[in-house]
Amino acid sequence: WIQAAYNPIYDLNGKPFKVVKYAMDITKQKLEIEKSKEEMKKAISDLDLQNRIRSAVETISNSIRGEFNTSELASRLFSKFADLIKIEVGAFYLVKEDKLELISTYAYKKRKNLSNVFDMGEGLVGQCAKEKKTIVISNVPDDYIKVSSGLGEATPSIIMVMPIMFEGKLLAVLEIAKINALSDEEIKVLEDSSENIGVTFNSATARDEMKVLLEESTKQSAELQAQQEELRCTNEELEAQQDKLKESNEDLEKQAEELKRSEEDIKIKNDKLRETTLSLEGQTRELEKKTILVEEAKDDIEEKARALEISSKYKSEFLANMSHELRTPLNSLLILSKTLADNEEGNLTNEQKESAEVIHSGGTDLLTLINDILDLSKVEAGKLQIHVENVKLDSIVNNLRSQFDPVAKQKGLEFKQDITTTISSMVKTDGNRIEQILKNFLSNAFKFTTRGSVTLKVHQPSPEVHFSLSSFSKENCIGISVIDTGIGIPKDKQAIIFEAFQQGDGSTNRRFGGTGLGLSISRELAKILGCEIHVHSEKDKGSTFTLYIPVEYKSTPPDEGTPQKLMVKTERPLVNENPFNMNVEEQGSSASISMNILQDDRDNITENDKSLLIIEDDVNFSRILMNFSRKRGFKCLVAENGRNGLQLATQYKPSAITLDMNLPDIGGDRVLDQLKFNLDTRHIPIHVISVEEKTIASQQQGAIGHLIKPASSKDLDKVFSKFDFINREGVKKILVVEDDKNSQQVISQLIENKGIIVNTTDSGKKACNLIKKEEFDCVILDLKLPDMTGFEVLKKLAKEPSLNLPPIIIYTGMDLSEEEYKELSMYTSSFVIKGVKSHERLLDELFLFLHSVKSTLSGKQQKIIDKLHIPEKWLQNRKILLVDDDMRNTYALSSVLRKKGLEIVMADNGKLALEKLESEEGIELVIMDIMMPVMDGYEAMRRIRQNKRFSNLPIIALTAKVLPEDKAKALESGANDFLTKPVEVKKLLSLIQIWLFQSTEKEHQLIGS
CATH class of the missing domain: 4.10.860 (DNA Excision Repair, Uvrb; Chain A)
Structure with a gap:
């Protein structure tokens, strides 16, 4: 290097006249300066590196500072390593009892056959732990470990395994992997951090151990405290025992002295006792003789009591079944x-x-x-049937008022009703039985009152009332009193008036008639319903009979020895029915004779005739109905059992049907179910006429009414008036109560055809006014309306005693609670919940109530109805047992039945059939051949009926014998029905449908689609 300089030389005037050039070799100085610069740069770089390393180490230390367990520390450590060192995979192994156990990983993909625990010296992890030195491996094999992501995976280029130490003690091993190589700076960061990591992990390990020790110490302390308490109690008991023992010893000493004195007394007494014993032996012999006589008399009395009880039972059962x-x-x-x-x-x-x-x-x-x-x-x-439901008290009062108002007018008495508004308006009980009790009270009140008034009062019990039943209180019951101003009852007669066939005036010249049964029945009904009857009366000052009803009926078993037994009505047991074949020819002569005696009009009925089908097993009543209906312009068909009724209804499609519920083959409820499911007969109005009481079930199944036998001419007039009204020519009027205009339009388009006029309204008030003014064939009611709810609409209409409510279909999107459903069931039995297929259900329910013939519907409407009424769907996935030793018959029948959707289980003898019933779940019907090896059909059916599980299992017997005694034997053995071979498949399918049919099939449940 050369350094040059130019210096000018000035004259006296200050002007430059010459330039002097200087040159100097500065190579050495320059090299020294450059060297100093490089050293300075390196020093700055080293200092910067140290600062970065120190900062990274401090960041790592800060991230794991705090009270964390070892697993949490490892996770936080990996998070910082990923930020600072950019690791792709990591694993942390903790030393536990000379083994290395994996406690935390980072982006690690578990591979088969790889252990989570290593011994010292095992693998890189174990070797690192053994040597307590860091191991770095580059050029990692492809199959060693993979860095995986959602898009793929790659092999890392370097793996580092580093021991974590504290004061020379190995605590853990850290293993990391990177796709890129580790820089010296990153390695330095890891190495410098290891000491802090060791300190932190040592603290965490110590905390974990201390926590475990603390828990053990606490547990041991509690156990020790319990043991000390137990020991203290034991010591106290021992001290008490010692005191007792001391007292006992003192007592024993006293007793020993007394015993000595007693022995002397006993010796004297024994001498006297010998004399007494001789005297008593004689008396005992006399007493034994008397005891034998008493026992004989007692046995005689018990035998008479049993005979009396049996006689009373037979009498009661006989009368109850009459x-x-x-x-x-x-x-x-x-x-x-x-x-x-x-x-x-x-x-x-x-x-x-x-x-x-x-x-x-x-x-x-x-x-x-x-x-x-x-x-x-x-x-x-014990044969009385009750039906528990939610009962509105004002409905009972209205019914009683309508029944006894004419009686009051006839006798010139005032009939008052007094209902306290603060009490519950609803009770859960049997409304019909409550009404029966109150009718008896009112009948007596009007009977024994000649002037003044009779009052029906519904009230809360007063605090002064004392109940016999412990479960009764002022808050959980309601009182209904019948108060009259009649002749009253003397005090000495008030107890006997509730006994059967007893009256307050039993003299031969008494003024008032009657049997004295009403109050006796009322007392027994009150017992069964958990009610109490209180009487307050004075002679010539009137009487007050009060029935206290629990707000909610609770079924309780009768007291031991109580003769009555609560019986809740259930579905008719299949095994107790006496079935007959659908074919009239196979039924024997009795059916043919009854048909010939009545001479109905089946041979001259044309398509346009007005016709009535009478399904009734009482020939005399059938004749009366036939004569009555002919006067009303009907031609008649008569069926003496359910099967023939179904056959005639399908064949002739009559204009109307009367149906008895007590039929000799299948129950009337089943007949009603099938008639209302079959599209060919669904439109026919059916009126029940039976000795059985009215049930909600028949209303839900689509019956237009229920008349209890015996029926008067006036009652029959009303029945036929209903038939005429339903079958009248002309359009049917429907009222749609819906506040949503779009829903109104959709419903109108769905149900409208040439025979229907649809009226719509958007409020409850308007709906009430329309129903009062006009006569509608059906009402479709939404529950959510702008001015009042559907519940309030129904309550308001129900308070109009003169109003004859049309059928009502609830069409709503609300999720009904059980209580809401029960409340609505008092007014209607049809519910459609808005949903995907709710329009189909709505259309089906509507045309059931309108009794519309399928052919009068539009093509689209017919398709919708068809989808809901496929007869074969009763058979889908139903499991039946086919028992026959002829495999050809079994194969042929099973093939046909499987095509109909049935699931078939087969057995070739009666013994195997019993085994199949035990092993196969869900068998709903048995087809039983009679002649079979090992065990025949008779024995198999008897064995089936002995098992309580199968007491109601339907059995159809197949027999080649046609004698009446063979069929009778099959029925006695347990068959519900029978067919003769060769079997007609159509007839067999019809029988299977009848026995498998259930009115609760899924698509017609109230929940809707």
Whole structure:
């Protein structure tokens, strides 16, 4: 290097006149300066590196500072390594009992056959731990470890395994992997951090150990404290025992002295006792003789008591089962006597008319007496049926008012109703039985009151009332009192009036008639319903009979020895029915004779005739109905059992049907179910006429009404008026109550056709006014309306006693609670919940109530209805057992049945059939051949019926024998039905459908689609 310089030389005037050039070699100095610069740069770089390393180490230390367990520390450590060192994979192994256990990983993909625990010296991890030195491996093999992501995976280029130490003690091993190589700076960061990591992990390990020790110490302390307490108690007990022992020893000493004195006394007494014993032996012999006589008398009394109990039981059971037998002939008597008394043809004299009226009046009185006796005997025999539901008290009061208002007017008495508004308006009980008790009270009140008033009062019990039942309180019951101003009851007679056949006035010259059964029945009904009856009366000052009803009925088992037994109505057991074949020819002569006697109109009915199908097993009542209906312009068909009824309904499609519920083959409820499911018969109006009481089930199944036998001519007139109204020509009017305009339009388009007029309204108030003014065939009601709820609409309409409510379909999107559903069930039985297929259900329910023939619907409507009524769907996935030793028959029948959707289980003898029933779950019906090896069908059916699980399992017997005694033997052995071979498949399928049919099939459940 050369350094040059130019210096000018100035003259006296200050002007430069010459330049002097200087040159100097500065190479050495320059090299020294450059060297100093390089050293300075390196020093700065080293200092910067140290600062970065120190900062990274400090960052790592800060990230793991705090009270964390070892697993949490490892996770936080990996998070910082990923930020600072950019590691791709990491694993942390903690030393536990001379082994290295994996406690935390980072981006590590678990591979098969790789252990999470290493011994010292095992693998890189174990070797690092053994040597306590860092191991770095580059050029990692492809199959060693992979760095994985969602898009792929790669092999790391370097792996570093580093020991974590504290004061020379190995605590853990850290293993990391990177795709890129580790720089010296990164290695330095890791090495410098290891000491702090060791300190932190040592603290965490110590904390974990201290925590475990603390828990153990606490546990041991608690155990020690418990042991000390136990020891203290033991010591106290020992001290107490010692005190007792000391006292006992003192007592023993005293007793020993007394015993010595007693021995002397005993010796003296023994001498006297010998004398007494000789005397007692003689007396004992006399007493034994008397005891034998008493035992004989006791046995005699018990035998008579048993005989009396059996006699009473047989009497009660006989009377309780006589309902049908007594009411059936009385039914004919009342109707025919009423027909004669009416003298419509005018061919009877006045005396003959009066005689007929006397017969009818006497028959009516006899019916009342029979009903009372039957009710009482049912209670005594434990046969009384109750139906518990939510009952509105104002409905009971309205019913009683409508029944007794005419009586009050006739006797010139005032009939008052007083309902306290603060009490609950609903109770859970049997409303019909409560009404029956109150009717008895009111009947007596009007009977024994000649002037003044009768009051029906619903109230909260007063604090002064004392109940006999411990479960009763002022808060959980309601009182209904019948208060009269009549003759009253003397104190000494108030106890006996509730006994059967007892009256307050039992003299021969008494003023008032009656049997004395009403109050006895009321008392027994009150017991069954968990109610109490209180009576307050004074002679010539009137009486007050009060029925206290629990707000919620609770079924309780009767006290031991109590004769009555609560029976809740259930579905008719299949095994107890007496089935007959659908084919009239196979039923034997009895069916043919009954049909010939009645001479119905089946041979001359044309398509346009107005016709009635009578399904009734009482020939006399069938004849009465047939004559009555012919006068009303109907041609008649008569079926004496359910099967024939179904066959005639399908074949002739009558204009109307009357249905008895007590049929000899299948129950009327099943017949009703099938008629309303079959599209060919669904539109036919069906009225139930039966001795059975009205049930909600028949209403839900689509019956237009329920008439209890015996029926009067007036009752039958009402039935046929209903038929005429439903079958009238002209359009049907529907009211849609829906506040949403779009829903109104959709519903109108869905149901509208040439025979229907749709009226719509968007509020509850308007709906009430329309229903009061106009006559609608059906109402579709939404529950959410702008001015009032659907519940309030129904309550308001129900308070109109003169209003005849049309069928109502609830169409709503609300999720109904159980209580809401029960409340709505008091007004309607049809619910459609808005959903994907709710329009199909709505259309189906509507045309059920309108009794519309399928052919009158539009093509689109017919398709919707068809989808919901496929007969074969009853058979889908139903499992039946086919028992036959002829494999050809088994194969042929099983092939046909499987095509219909049935699941078939097969057995070739009776013994195997029993085994199949035990091993196969869900068998719903058995088809049983009779002649088989190992065990025949008779024995197999008897064995099946012995098992309580299968007591109601339907069995169809197949027999090649056609004699009546063979069929009778099959029924006695346990069959519900039978077919003769060769089997007609169509008839077999029909029987299977009948026995498998259930009214609760899924698509017709109230929940909707």
